[in-house]
Amino acid sequence: MTSARRRLGGAAAAVCMGLALGACASGQDAEAEALGSTGSLAEGSSTTSPADPGGPGGPGEGREVPASCAALTLAPGSVLDGTGLGDCVSQALASFGSGTMQAIGDPYGEVDFTYDPDYSFRGEFTGPDGPISLTFVDGVMWVDTGSGPVKGDTESADPEEQMAGVAAALYRVFSDPAQTASLVAAQPNWTVQQARDQVSLPDGSTVESFKIVSDGPFVWNEIPVAEYILWYGDDWVPVGSQASMTVMGQSAINSQKYYDLGAPITIAPPAR
Template sequence: MRTPALPVLAASAVLVLALAGCSGDPAPEPSVRPSGAASAPGDPSASAAPAPTPATAAPAVETPVECESVDLSSGTVAGSDLGPCIQAVLVRYDSGTLTISGDELAGTVVYHYDPMFEFRGDLETGAGPASISFVDGVMLLDDGNGPVVADVDASEPAQQEAGATAEIYRVLADPGFIGDLIGGSDSWRVSAAPESVETPDGAVDAYRIESTAAYSWYDIPVDAYTLWLTEDYRPVAAESTTGFLGRTATLTQQLSGLGEPVSITPLS
């Protein structure tokens, strides 16, 4: 099952803005970009990119009933239909790898939902590297000084501080929250045909789906959001631009290895 929505209240710092702290360190460069996303003028990677490799096919899963109301050939879809569909698809695949890249956050997370949501991630933030694990209900956070039990209700200040940070990471680590974000916008515009998107699994044909207007998600202004979805409703990439405390940040999330076995162990 997907994690409860309560940690989203900590997401007012999410979408990278609080994770960077007040560091003046340069933001890590995004490691990957959907091929449908525009390249910056003069970006050398736009001409030097290697030819895409064929994608590894994800295991076939039964289409959830939540997707029956989502018609990708209609040109537009409602967020109230699309969000639950994406959440249901991700839970049905159960496991995968989430690759995060953005203005001040980058890294990878492996996760599964069954029998309970667990994950392990290695991230690079504006404040430095961090590792996190959530296994058997225990959250551990290592920001370079060794693992600390992350618990906002603990008596130890270090554990409380780690717990507050870890709750933000947990939101980012759960791909199901992509569905929550999608559901926050009333209407989404679907491309007329699939386009090629480069993912860690290789090139994938996916529909480009964009929010028709800016919107607010848990009081966070979402200026723009784009999702890439295959014909069988499998999300392969998402890119959001959000604002908080007078700053904006762009975050890209790519999903790969859906349904493949993963081994998740706690930090040690």
């Protein structure tokens, strides 16, 4: 495997687990499904309970808690059904419309994302094989490993353009909320821990968070998951996640933190 492919694979895992909160497909079956996916964002009903981490007039004002989340009991000691939690998790982050994610692990980086009107992101990562920049917008992946942005094209004769094109197809699957719901539902029970965690975010804020832990290991689409942890603030505001799983043949623990939810973000193709 080339250095560029390793970097792309690691960055793919980071964005996959972070923005989709773990919805990762694998292998040739995933690529085949991805190539036929539209990647459109499913719309969910919502309740009028507001959650505004940005304060009055700030980012996130007017955000409505998805009805699938409002139906759950987010309280210490609660045991949550995987199917119901999966529906909630698949909509909670997207309900803000945009934000920034910090990926902690291999690789390390930050990602700006938006779901308006469709899922797009721009990420800068650093790993053992060097830096890599990814931009996914209008269904097209742009990959820059240091020699300038390469536009993904699965029909191209250029190996780098082919690689970027397959990555774009996979991300269309990763961004599908149904994949996230399926992953969480693969573990029947999740428990809200008794003690709330104080989670420090990259923007300098600290959020008193509910820690929701999978009740034991589970397997999803032949991917072994040793443990999965989700952190949420009041009103199901996404704070962080941590996955101990094997993705693309690599076993690792990767964490994510979310901030600037609802901030105005525009993703555009990189200048060539």
